[in-house]
Amino acid sequence: MTSLPEPTVPRLRPGVRLTSDPARGELALLPERVVVLNDTAAAVLTHCDGTATLGRIVERLAEEYEGVSTQDVSELLQRLAERRVVDLDG
Numbered sequence: 001m002t003s004l005p006e007p008t009v010p011r012l013r014p015g016v017r018l019t020s021d022p023a024r025g026e027l028a029l030l031p032e033r034v035v036v037l038n039d040t041a042a043a044v045l046t047h048c049d050g051t052a053t054l055g056r057i058v059e060r061l062a063e064e065y066e067g068v069s070t071q072d073v074s075e076l077l078q079r080l081a082e083r084r085v086v087d088l089d090g
Contacts, residue, residue: 004074011050
């Protein structure tokens with residue numbers, strides 16, 4: 001999978017929202033079908049506000065976590081775009 005071009009600005013698709021799932025204590029995506037997120041996906045999606053570029057999201061994540069790479073974040077966002085969870089404007 002190739003890396004997304006800069007400046008890619010990911011955002012949740014209209015009608016998709018990131019919410020807390022109290023039963024599991026995890027973040028989940030609604031409304032179509034519940035998509036329970038692993039910690040990595042949840043961390044990335046919390047920064048997808050429609051204004052932050054891919055580069056800025058990676059910078060923010062690198063402040064919180066070690067070993068964050070543009071390639072890994074890019075691949076995750078591409079998979080989420082294929083599942084119609086995020087839009088990737090570039």
